[in-house]
Amino acid sequence: xxGERITVHNLADLKNTSDxxxxxxxxxxxxxxxxxxxxxxxxxxxxxxxxxxxxxxxxYQFGFQSTKYYTAAAVVLYSILNGALTLWIWLKEAGTVYxxxxxxxxxxxxxxxxxxxxxxxxxxxxxxxxxxxxxxxELSKPFAEWFDSQGHFVATPFQEILATNIPAIGQLNSKRVxxxxxxxxxDVLDALYAESTATxxxxxxxxxxxxxxxxx
Numbered sequence: 001x002x003g004e005r006i007t008v009h010n011l012a013d014l015k016n017t018s019d020x021x022x023x024x025x026x027x028x029x030x031x032x033x034x035x036x037x038x039x040x041x042x043x044x045x046x047x048x049x050x051x052x053x054x055x056x057x058x059x060y061q062f063g064f065q066s067t068k069y070y071t072a073a074a075v076v077l078y079s080i081l082n083g084a085l086t087l088w089i090w091l092k093e094a095g096t097v098y099x100x101x102x103x104x105x106x107x108x109x110x111x112x113x114x115x116x117x118x119x120x121x122x123x124x125x126x127x128x129x130x131x132x133x134x135x136x137x138e139l140s141k142p143f144a145e146w147f148d149s150q151g152h153f154v155a156t157p158f159q160e161i162l163a164t165n166i167p168a169i170g171q172l173n174s175k176r177v178x179x180x181x182x183x184x185x186x187d188v189l190d191a192l193y194a195e196s197t198a199t200x201x202x203x204x205x206x207x208x209x210x211x212x213x214x215x216x
Contacts, residue, residue, distance in 0.1 A: 031100040048081040105130040
């Protein structure tokens with residue numbers, strides 16, 4: 001449950017907050033997250049940056065005339081790396097926000113997207129079993145199903161949607177599996193958020209009280 005409020009009309013904030021919630025939830029279910037896509041992107045980006053920095057350094061130190069051939073080679077290499085980075089993000093990552101492996105060995109990949117001015121969260125889920133069989137699931141849900149009227153992210157309905165529609169998740173968190181037709185009204189979302197906030201405050205107060213008694 002996030003205490004941070006976002007603007008409910010800001011599609012980018014809605015998507016980014018939902019994207020951030022995916023690894024938090026799946027990792028809590030003992031999925032092992034893979035960072036390969038991010039690592040490759042960072043490697044390509046930093047390599048291009050270091051080449052540009054080196055080019056600037058030797059040009060500043062030795063002058064353009066004595067380093068022009070090295071500079072030309074660096075420009076070519078920089079262009080190749082930038083092109084590779086663009087292709088990697090566009091073709092390989094393709095909106096992927098989570099890759100991981102379940103405790104049973106099944107691999108899961110989740111790519112998300114939105115369309116301009118349409119407050120719907122589109123998910124493309126690919127599940128690859130240990131024997132290599134692949135299952136693809138496409139899921140589209142309005143953000144209003146897990147953001148309350150004030151812009152708070154409400155974790156319970158979001159997790160229920162994932163557990164209900166993605167077997168690899170539902171098997172690990174069966175208590176979140178609900179009827180596919182179930183959805184929360186805005187009033188219920190507000191109540192869920194208020195209840196979660198109150199529960200968190202009570203727990204924090206109890207912990208502080210216990211600490212004071214121990215000190216006394």
